[in-house]
Amino acid sequence: MKKFSVVGAGTMGHGIAELAAIAGYDVWVNDVNDDILLNARNKIAWSLSKLRKEEALERIHFTTNQEEALKDADFMVEAVVEDLKVKSQVFSKASKLVSENAVLASNTSSIPISEIAKAVDKQERVVGMHFFNPPPLMPLVEIVKGEKTSEETVKVVGEVARKMGKETILVNKDIPGFLVTRIMFRINEVGCWLVDNKVADVKDVDYTAIQVLQFPMGVFLLQDYVGLDVSYLIQKALIERGFELYYCRAFEEKYNSKEFGMKSGKGFYTYDGKIIRPTLENARMVDPSLLVSSAINESYKLIRLGIVSREDVNKGCKLGLSWPKSPEDYLKEFGLSPVIRDLKMLYENTGLPHFIPDESLTRSYS
Structure with missing residues (x-):
């Protein structure tokens, strides 16, 4: 070559x-x-x-x-x-x-x-x-x-x-978003649902993601770094191709207002050329198992369908998203019952069928 x-x-x-x-x-x-x-x-x-x-x-x-x-x-x-x-x-x-x-x-x-x-x-x-x-x-x-x-x-x-x-x-199978992007947008969708429904604000979600789940850049802060124009276009491309997803209105609003995140100086946060960390002041904890529930469900579904291996899910989350743990690790940490409860709550509130617990998840601890 x-x-x-x-x-x-x-x-x-x-x-x-x-x-x-x-x-x-x-x-x-x-x-x-x-x-x-x-x-x-x-x-x-x-x-x-x-x-x-x-x-x-x-x-x-x-x-x-x-x-x-x-x-x-x-x-x-x-x-x-x-x-x-x-x-x-x-x-x-x-x-x-x-x-x-x-x-x-x-x-x-x-x-x-x-x-x-x-x-x-x-x-x-x-x-x-x-x-x-x-x-x-x-x-x-x-x-x-x-x-x-x-x-x-x-x-x-x-x-x-x-x-x-x-x-x-x-x-192994050509699906919209592949592995890592799908997992990331499962986290995004729950964060957006919490904010859209005024259960939490952006800072609360990022505080929980950083402090409890130990994601290096939280949820919304990461999207500011990725570029909210990019996040919006990816979300649009995924949904147009049949990927069931809670639609994050905030991404569209930021895109239309040209608040693209760090590259434009303003997104969910305001920048002066540096990546910021959300201050802990006045931030409230949200349910960490709820935040990762959809990502856990997605990972088990992709493994069941033979799209990716269990080892590659773990590697993808740790090396592609810089998570300290895999979805399976988070499931073990929070327990199956809370995750199933969270997924059912999301399904009842949105009507979106991808929140229904996957069969491989429900039998994983049976």
Whole structure:
């Protein structure tokens, strides 16, 4: 493998390019204008200096010419906006320019790979390669098989990820949101339900998530960091593809008001260039088992359906979300009865059937 191409030089794209260069690949980075590319180059240079890997910058080429970036590439990672039309355009062009046996990977966190693959002729070489933010620091890559993804393609992606120093998990069935995003949005939906129904406020939810569940960035604070524009578009993409989810109105409100979180200076919290931590003053504890109940239910369902293994659920939550415990660990901590009670309460209040306790959950402690 000689040429590694990254399309999209934003937060994820430039981090992926940096990892590829450190791994020794000749990397080409493409985006729509020189300002974006210069910003990406500066961020990569800063990061490489911290890692004492400055020589890797010499292996990265920046260009606004997408054809130049893709021509004869052996491996492509697409990291553009979470929009099927835009992604499909990238893959359609790539399929005509890359080398004959090139792998075409998407960093999407929500859109099924099989939908993206329809833009190319050789769909067996299209795969999901989902990195986590920031890519140079987060240890996990989520590999997602589309309906026609070949085993050889999965093998190559695993090898590339390991060469980048990453652990991997495998999603066997191409479902919206895959594993880690689905689990995260199960936490989001309960937090949003609590806030929407005035059971708690944003600070209460984050205080409980950080202090009790020991999530490193809580719930709403994490979405501020991810970008509320991104969170809203992912939520929209998931629901449009049939993923049952309590709709978080707050994400839509923040999106429409252009309060995107840390990147815009204001989201659920206000920023001055630094990530903040919610103050403990006046924060109230919410039921921690309620906060994780939907995520626990989702994890057991995905395992039962053979979409992911139990080991990969544990690895995905710990390495992709930086949780100190797996959903199974939280179930053991809080007990089955409280979690079942919480799920039934959510179902009674929303009417959403995904809150009904999964059969594998109810028999797990029988």
